[in-house]
Amino acid sequence: xxxxxxxxxxxxxxxxxxxxxxxxxxxxxxxxxxxxxxxxxxxxxxxxxxxxxxxxxxxxxxxxxxxxxxxxxxxxxxxxxxxxxxxxxxxxxxxxxxxxxxxxxxxxxxxxxxxxxxxxxxxxxxxxxxxxxxxxxxxxxxxxxxxxxxxxxxxxxxxxxxxxxxxxxxxxxxxxxxxxxxxxxxxxxxxxxxxxxxxxxxxxxxxxxxxxxxxxxxxxxxxxxxxxxxxxxxxxxxxx
Amino acid sequence: xxxxxxxxxxxxxxxxxxxxxxxxxxxxxxxxxxxxxxxxxxxxxxxxxxxxxxxxxxxxxxxxxxxxxxxxxxxxxxxxxxxxxxxxxxxxxxxxxxxxxxxxxxxxxxxxxxxxxxxxxxxxxxxxxxxxxxxxxxxxxxxxxxxxxxxxxxxxxxxxxxxxxxxxxxxxxxxxxxxxxxxxxxxxxxxxxxxxxxxxxxxxxxxxxxxxxxxxxxxxxxxxxxxxxxxxxxxxxxxx
Numbered sequence: 001x002x003x004x005x006x007x008x009x010x011x012x013x014x015x016x017x018x019x020x021x022x023x024x025x026x027x028x029x030x031x032x033x034x035x036x037x038x039x040x041x042x043x044x045x046x047x048x049x050x051x052x053x054x055x056x057x058x059x060x061x062x063x064x065x066x067x068x069x070x071x072x073x074x075x076x077x078x079x080x081x082x083x084x085x086x087x088x089x090x091x092x093x094x095x096x097x098x099x100x101x102x103x104x105x106x107x108x109x110x111x112x113x114x115x116x117x118x119x120x121x122x123x124x125x126x127x128x129x130x131x132x133x134x135x136x137x138x139x140x141x142x143x144x145x146x147x148x149x150x151x152x153x154x155x156x157x158x159x160x161x162x163x164x165x166x167x168x169x170x171x172x173x174x175x176x177x178x179x180x181x182x183x184x185x186x187x188x189x190x191x192x193x194x195x196x197x198x199x200x201x202x203x204x205x206x207x208x209x210x211x212x213x214x215x216x217x218x219x220x221x222x223x224x225x226x227x228x229x230x231x232x233x234x235x236x237x238x239x240x
Numbered sequence: 241x242x243x244x245x246x247x248x249x250x251x252x253x254x255x256x257x258x259x260x261x262x263x264x265x266x267x268x269x270x271x272x273x274x275x276x277x278x279x280x281x282x283x284x285x286x287x288x289x290x291x292x293x294x295x296x297x298x299x300x301x302x303x304x305x306x307x308x309x310x311x312x313x314x315x316x317x318x319x320x321x322x323x324x325x326x327x328x329x330x331x332x333x334x335x336x337x338x339x340x341x342x343x344x345x346x347x348x349x350x351x352x353x354x355x356x357x358x359x360x361x362x363x364x365x366x367x368x369x370x371x372x373x374x375x376x377x378x379x380x381x382x383x384x385x386x387x388x389x390x391x392x393x394x395x396x397x398x399x400x401x402x403x404x405x406x407x408x409x410x411x412x413x414x415x416x417x418x419x420x421x422x423x424x425x426x427x428x429x430x431x432x433x434x435x436x437x438x439x440x441x442x443x444x445x446x447x448x449x450x451x452x453x454x455x456x457x458x459x460x461x462x463x464x465x466x467x468x469x470x471x472x473x474x475x476x477x478x479x480x
Binding site for chain 2: 015016017018019021022025026029030034035036037038039040041042043044045046047048049050051052053076077079080081167171172173
């Protein structure tokens, strides 16, 4: 954040996926201290649902690179007045450095903010629940290492269950299979994690709809909280 | 809609109020037939919460005209690529003609679409539940007259209750007082209305949260349905 000043107009690269972006916009609205419309933050959002699939590209299953689309959407938002970029999608942060190099305004990093939040709570070891793209590319792990936090992952069979929840359930508008989710979460808890990071914004919907408790750290909540405060508003009601 | 073609990128003037815009974005996402992210429509949204209050200006309680802000937001969206404007706020449609004159792309009219929907269902008389700005300016009534439909309004005391629900409850993040709502709805039903139009998008949240039945015509649902289909997608699951 800029010292002693606030961002004026956040530009959100949304649609990655669409329902997570809806939830992010809802969170920002619900958790801003406001007595009337005009107390809320102004924001710009591009919901670019047709952005090529991030995980498919990271895993080499597709040649369609989402980075040029992300850069073009960021520039669209900046041209329209955005002075900071926010991306409510963890997997897309694989492309964070490439995006930052191509544009002229800062990008709030969901992974850095989430790990910093965990460090602030004195956590030493975190479990990562995320897409296979995020897990295999070790993007969360690199941030964890930077902040002296140990990262744990599900085994391959469990990661497959998480993939099914993200792609087979949530991205198709269905509720998450909580039996599958529970099995993976139990396995990670057994590894003595201090928290399980919901490191895919589709999994944030699992927290909302499946009523997961405070053992989970929702990266989307952390990002919404940081965004509200970065715009000079007071955030309320977060479980953080 | 353009003959034999579809809009490519709707630009949504949101934030009037913010939670209704969240709900509109959610509706579009939830009701588009989609098996993956990329099946959803792309869209641009400016959530301009700080737009001056529409009703206060229409009623002469404020000199702050929201129209210049709406024009500037529409132009922002058009410069960024939008080829049609959508405004999930009925009260703002008081400024519809002024907006259309100032910009170069069509604006889907929530009131026209809602009344056309009622006509299509063979309805002859509709009750209008809306802000005092919409009611006093008779914007819905003009559209109803054009389509040969009779419009009924709550009495002044009942309109006061609706104002309280919109401004005192929903815009402050609180649930609607359903006792007040029920009293007004009962009064309008007694006037032999074929439907009650939820002609304020804040009242759409009452339908969702208060589980209102099919007697109500939700202008926001009509607008979301038209927007999805105008972009060449198939809408699913609407109660329309």
